Amino acid sequence: MDSKILNFFAFNSASYEVKKDKWNDVNLEIYYQKGHEFNLDRMFKGIKASLDYSSKNFSPYQHKQVRIIEFPRTGGSFAQSFPNTIPFSEEVGFIADVDDSDEGGVDYPFAITVHELAHQWFAHQVIGADVLGATMMSESMSEYVSLKVLEKEYGKGKMRKFLKKALDGYLMQRTLERKRENALMYNDGQGYIHYQKGSMVLYAMSDYLGEENFNNAIKKYVNKVKFQDAPYTTSIDMVNHIKEVTPDSLQYLIKDMFETITLYRNRVVDVKSTELDNGKYQVDIDFEVSKYRNDEKGKRYYGTQVGDTLSYKTEKMKNPVLSVKLEDYIDIGIFGEEEVDGKKKETELYLQKHKITKIDNKVTIIVDKKPVEVGVDPYNKLIDTQSEDNRRKL
Numbered sequence: 001m002d003s004k005i006l007n008f009f010a011f012n013s014a015s016y017e018v019k020k021d022k023w024n025d026v027n028l029e030i031y032y033q034k035g036h037e038f039n040l041d042r043m044f045k046g047i048k049a050s051l052d053y054s055s056k057n058f059s060p061y062q063h064k065q066v067r068i069i070e071f072p073r074t075g076g077s078f079a080q081s082f083p084n085t086i087p088f089s090e091e092v093g094f095i096a097d098v099d100d101s102d103e104g105g106v107d108y109p110f111a112i113t114v115h116e117l118a119h120q121w122f123a124h125q126v127i128g129a130d131v132l133g134a135t136m137m138s139e140s141m142s143e144y145v146s147l148k149v150l151e152k153e154y155g156k157g158k159m160r161k162f163l164k165k166a167l168d169g170y171l172m173q174r175t176l177e178r179k180r181e182n183a184l185m186y187n188d189g190q191g192y193i194h195y196q197k198g199s200m201v202l203y204a205m206s207d208y209l210g211e212e213n214f215n216n217a218i219k220k221y222v223n224k225v226k227f228q229d230a231p232y233t234t235s236i237d238m239v240n241h242i243k244e245v246t247p248d249s250l251q252y253l254i255k256d257m258f259e260t261i262t263l264y265r266n267r268v269v270d271v272k273s274t275e276l277d278n279g280k281y282q283v284d285i286d287f288e289v290s291k292y293r294n295d296e297k298g299k300r301y302y303g304t305q306v307g308d309t310l311s312y313k314t315e316k317m318k319n320p321v322l323s324v325k326l327e328d329y330i331d332i333g334i335f336g337e338e339e340v341d342g343k344k345k346e347t348e349l350y351l352q353k354h355k356i357t358k359i360d361n362k363v364t365i366i367v368d369k370k371p372v373e374v375g376v377d378p379y380n381k382l383i384d385t386q387s388e389d390n391r392r393k394l
Contacts, residue, residue, distance in 0.1 A: 001063070001083065001084075002062070002063060002064060003062035003063060003083075003227070004227045005083040005124065006083065006124065006127065008082060008083070009082050009083065009085070010069075010080070010082050010085060010087050012031070012069045012071060012087055014031075014033070014070075014071075016031040016032065016033070016069075016070070017031070017032055017033070017034045018030070018031055018032075019032065019037075019040050019044075021044050021047075021048075023047065023048045023051050023052070023066075024051075025064070026051065026061060026063070026064060026065060026066060027064060027065040027066075028044060028047055028048075028065070028066050029065065029066070029067045029068070030043060030044065030067075030068045030069075030070075031067065031068070031069040031070060032070045032094055033070055033090070033094070036070065036090060036094040036095055038094065038095060038096070038097075039093055039094060039095075039096055039098065039109040040094075042098070042107060042109045042110045042113075043068060043088075043093060043109055043110070043113045045110060045113075046109070046110040046111070046112075046113030046114045046117070046149075047066055047068070047113055047117055049110075049114055049149045049152075049153065050113065050114040050115075050116075050117035050118055050145060050146075050149060051066070051117060053114075053118075053145055053148060053149050053152075054117070054118055054120070054121050054145060057215040057218070057219060058121050058215070058218060058219050058222045059121065059125060059219065059222050059223060059226060061120060062120065062124070062125065063083065063084040063120070064084075065084055066084055066086070066117065067084060067085045067086065068086045068088050068093075068113070069085065069086065069087050069088065070088060070089075070090050070093075070094050071087050071088070071089060071090070072089075072090060073089050073090050073091035075089065076089055077089050077091045077092055078092065079092060079093065079112055079113075079115075079116045080116070081116040081117070081119035081120065081123065081124070083120075083124055084120070086113075086116045086117070088112075088113075088116070092108060092109070092112055093108075093109040093112060093113070094109075096108060096109050102343070102345075105161075106150070106161070106162060106165070110150075110153075111146050111150060112146075114145060114146045114149045114150070115142045115143060115145070115146040116142070118141065118142035118145035118146065119138065119142050121141075121145075121222065122137055122138050122141035122142050122145075123137075123138040123142070125222060125226040125227060126138070126141075126221075126222055126225055126226060126233065127225075127227075127228070127232050127233070128232055128233055128234065128235070129230075129231065129232035129233065129234050130232075131234055132182065132186045132187065132188055132235075133184075133185045133186050133187055133234060133235030133236075134189075134234070134235070135187060135189055135194035135198075136184055136185055136187065136194055136198055136235045136238065137233065137235060137238055138194075139191075139194040139195055139198060140184070140194050140195070140198025140199060140201070140202055141198075141202065141218070143195055143198060143199035143202075144198070144199055144202035144203060144206070146199070147159070147162060147163075147199055147202075147203045148203070148206070148211070150162055156348075156379075157346060157348070159203075159379055160378070160379045160380060163200060163203065163379060163380040163381060164380045164387065166195075166196040166197075166199050166200050167196070167200060167380050167383065167384070167387060168387075169192060169195075169196040170192050170193070170196035170197045170200070170383065171383075171385060173190075173191075173192030173196070174192060174193075177190070177298075180296040180297065181193070181261060181294070181296055181298070182261075182296055183258060183259050183260050183261055184197055184198055184201055184257065184258050185235040185236070185238075185239050185258040185259060186235070197383065200380075200381070200383065201257040201258070202214075203381065204253075204257065204381040204382065205242060205253065205257065207381055208250055208253060208329070208353075209242075209245060209246060209250070213245050214242070214245070216245070217241045217242050217244060217245045218238075218241070218242075220241055221237065221238055221241040224237075224241075225237065235258075239254065239258050239259075242254070242258075249327075249329075250329070252327060252328065256291070260293050261293060261294040261295075261296075262291055262292075262293050262324075262383070263291065263292060263293070263294065263383050263384070263385050264289070264290070264291045264377070264382045264383060264384040264385070265288070265290045265291070265292070265321075265384065265385055265386060266287070266288065266289050266290070266330070266376045266377050266382070266384050266390055267287065267288050267376065267386070267389040267390065268285065268286070268287050268374060268375065268376055268389060268390065268391065268392040269286040269287055269288055270285075270286040271283065271284065271285050271286070271374050271392050271394060272284045273370075273371050273394050275370075276366070280366050280367065280368055281366070281367050281368075281369070281370060281371055282364060282365075282366055283334055283364070283365050283366075283367060283371050283374060284362070284363075284364050285332065285362070285363050285364075285365070285374050285376075286360075286361070286362050287332075287361050287362075287363075287376045288312075288321060288359055288360060288361070289323070289326060289328065289330055289356045289359060289361060289376065290310070290312075290321050290322065290323035290326075290359050291323055291324050291326070291328070292322065292323065292324055293324060302322050302323065302324050303324055303325065307325070308324060308325050309322055309323070309324065309325070310322065310323040310324070310325055310326060310358065310359055311323075311359075312358070312359035312360050321359050323359050326356050326357050326358065326359070327355070327356075327357055328355070328356050329353040329354065329355055329356070330353065330354055330356050330376060330377055330382070331351060331352070331353055331354075331375075331376070331377050331378060331379065331381065332350070332351070332352060332353075332354050332363060332365070332374075332375070332376060332378075333348065333350060333351045333374065333375045333376075333378035333379070334348075334349045334350040334351075334365060334367050334371045334373075334374050334375075335347065335348060335349060335371065335372060335373045335374070335375070335378070336349045336367075336369045336370055336371055336372055337372050346373075347369075349367040349368070349369055349371060350365055350367050351378075371394055372393060372394055373391055373392065373393045373394065374391065374392055374394070375390050375391035375392070376390055377390055378390060378391055
């Protein structure tokens with residue numbers, strides 16, 4: 001090898017066909033069973049996109065080649081990233097039937113390839129100590145790269161589908177927890193935390209801080225710890241690098257997203273649209289924002305001292321809505337429609353972060369075109385326990 005590597009490698013043996021390509025000076029090879037050519041171009045595209053994103057944003061790729069090697073699904077339904085070599089199950093890549101329509105799902109041979117290549121940085125350059133939170137630096141970061149590449153490939157409009165899938169997966173799987181749920185930076189290796197929640201948290205931090213600002217913090221961290229010997233890095237060091245570039249107004253995100261288990265309950269209560277004389281539209285939105293925290297056993301709490309908890313109740317409510325004290329910036333979105341190739345396509349008319357300090361909120365926004373839907377946190381960047389009422393059609 002041309003670079004230091006972990007004592008971690010795989011043996012794969014078969015009568016393979018080989019397809020080759022190049023990215024800059026790096027040789028790309030996919031070893032596959034004859035007849036399984038369906039998604040090779042998608043996988044090459046994923047290799048190149050992942051190499052391009054991580055090389056530009058974090059550090060140079062450390063090897064002269066990338067090899068993806070097919071193995072039968074009897075060996076499992078996964079892919080795994082070894083130094084410059086990625087064994088990849090036929091089931092999740094080579095024989096996948098991908099639906100490319102707007103109604104279809106995620107292009108997972110492409111997405112999984114991006115994720116596995118990102119591990120060449122996050123697991124093979126950045127090597128976490130074998131302690132709580134280690135998988136945030138490997139799995140969460142690789143999934144973050146996958147989301148950012150998907151965003152660049154398919155546009156921000158598609159991100160709601162990816163983030164909603166991660167949100168629903170996290171919320172469902174945490175109900176099955178038998179031991180304890182830790183905060184992300186102290187997670188105990190549970191997949192639903194470091195994959196689903198981790199990808200959402202890092203994507204949201206990139207959105208709040210700006211992608212370049214966030215990636216520069218991670219770049220500084222990577223270049224500090226890459227290829228280091230023991231003692232290895234921990235999630236505390238990574239979070240400290242993110243904290244350094246987080247302004248005072250957003251420091252609450254560090255506590256909410258990394259240090260605690262924080263959940264939101266946001267919803268659109270009412271919305272009204274009025275066409276104005278100048279052809280524009282006035283949109284009046286009533287919405288609620290509340291958040292709470294869980295301890296590791298799932299017990300809910302709203303604050304640790306007097307004055308932390310907000311309360312809101314109307315005559316119609318049997319019980320008040322409670323919240324941790326709010327000084328949060330939340331996306332408010334208004335969406336329209338346009339026809340593209342005979343199909344209606346959502347367009348973003350307005351999307352801005354509003355500072356929220358109370359549970360019950362009302363805003364009035366003027367947009368240029370006819371609105372058809374509004375939303376509070378409309379792209380599901382936050383961990384909302386009931387995200388179906390984040391949006392409302394007019």
